[in-house]
Amino acid sequence: MAAKSDFTLPFVISAGIHIGVLVIIALGVDFSDKPKPQPQVSAPAMKAVMVDQRLVAQHVEKLKAEKRELAxxxxxxxxxLERQVTQAxxxxxxxxxxxxxxxxxxxLKEIETKNAxxxxxxxxxxxxxxxxxxxxxxxxxxxKEKEREASxxxxKKAEVKRKQEEAAAKKAADDRKRKADAERKRKEEAERKRKAEERERQLQEQMMQDALAEEHTALSQTRNKQVMSEVQRYTSMIRATIQRQLVVNESMRGKSCRIFIRLANDGFVTGTKILSGDSVVCRATKVAINKAGRxxxxxxxxxxxxxxxxNLTVQPEFN
Structure with a gap:
């Protein structure tokens, strides 16, 4: 608003100057019927008007500059203000x-206090x-101390009683020994005869037992061979059963796993334990055993x- 006032005042002054110049020119004009030569505006007057217009233009430019500066x-x-607002x-x-x-x-301190x-x-x-x-x-x-003392x-009481019983037993034994000695002497002769007869009988029985033992040993050896043959056959069958369930890949080639297997009497697997070998082959072997079940x-x-x-060693087979 102040800038507008500053601009209006010079404009009014400039307009007044121009009006004054026009009035002066008008007063010098003759309005009679006879036409008179028009007075020529002097050079100084024209120069004054041009100077005023230049001053006005300069003033307007100054006002614009001031307005821009104010803006x-x-x-x-x-x-x-915005910076201060932002900062605030x-x-x-x-x-x-x-x-x-x-x-x-x-x-947090309250929590720490509660925790403490x-x-x-x-x-x-x-x-x-x-x-x-x-x-x-x-x-x-x-x-326990009381129980130990009581024990x-x-x-100690039992030890005293035992010694008393041993003494009584020893006395009774001595009595029996004296009686037995007499009886022993009586029986020795009969025993000598009986032993002679017994030795003869035992000799005959020993000869028979030796013959039976030889026969039994021969039969046992034959049976052991049969049992071991069956064990080998069933071991091969067990390994083949596991091989059928074993999922193999090239990373297992040339590798093996030694595993412990516990079996029920119907063939059901009740327990396994890895003993040694490649971890991949051992893992696959356990999976194959579990899949087989029996x-x-x-x-x-x-x-x-x-x-x-x-204890069974499993080695993957490749076609």
Missing amino acids: RKEKARQDE RQKRESEQAQIKKLEIERK VAAAKAAQLKQKQEKEKAQQAEKVRKQ EKAA LPVSSEPDVYDKLKEI
């Missing part, structure tokens, strides 16, 4: 964040429990007895 200052002021907002946000941080820290109190209570409870446990242990120790007392076993007890717990 620049106003913008700078507005920018400063940031400061307020920072203060709010600090307050929030302090609140979080306060809550809980830990203290737990430590007190643990100390109380340990004290009670120690008291109970001491009570048990004292009870030692009973043992493995071949003999119904003959002596063959099954050698198959119920076996």
Whole structure:
């Protein structure tokens, strides 16, 4: 508004000057019927008008420059206000964040305090429990000590009784010995005759037993060979059953796994344990055994007895 006023006043002055010039020119005009020569505007007057117009233009440019400067200052002021507002907002946000941080820290300290109190209570409870446990242990120790003393007392009493019984038994034995000596001498002759007859009988029985033992040994060796042959056959069948269920790949080529297998009398697998070998092959072997579920076993007890717990080496086969 102030800029508009500054512009209006020079304009009014300039307009007044122009009007004055026109009035002066008009006063010099003759309005009679006879036409008179028009007075010529002097060079100084024209020059004055041109100077005034130039001053007005300069003043207008000055006013525009001042207006621009005012606009620049106003913008700078507005920018400063916005900066101050932004700075105040940031400061307020920072203060709010600090307050929030302090609140979080306060809550954390409250939690730490609660945890410390809980830990203290737990430590007190643990100390109380340990004290009670120690008291109970001491009570048990004292009870065991009493039992030990009672046991030692009973043992001493039993030892006295045993010695008394041994003495009585020794006396009775001596009496029996004296009687037995007489009886022994009587029987010795009869016994000598009986032993002679017994030696003859035992000699004959020994000869018969030796013959039977030789026959039994021969039969046992034959049966052992049969059993081992059956064990080998069933071991091969077990390995073949596992091989059929074994999923192989090229990474297993040339590798093996040694595994312990426990079998029920119907062939059901009750337990396995990896002994050694490649981890991939061993894992696949356990999967194959679990998939098979039951493995071949003999119904003959002596063959099954050698198959119920076996160590088996499994090596993947490739076509």
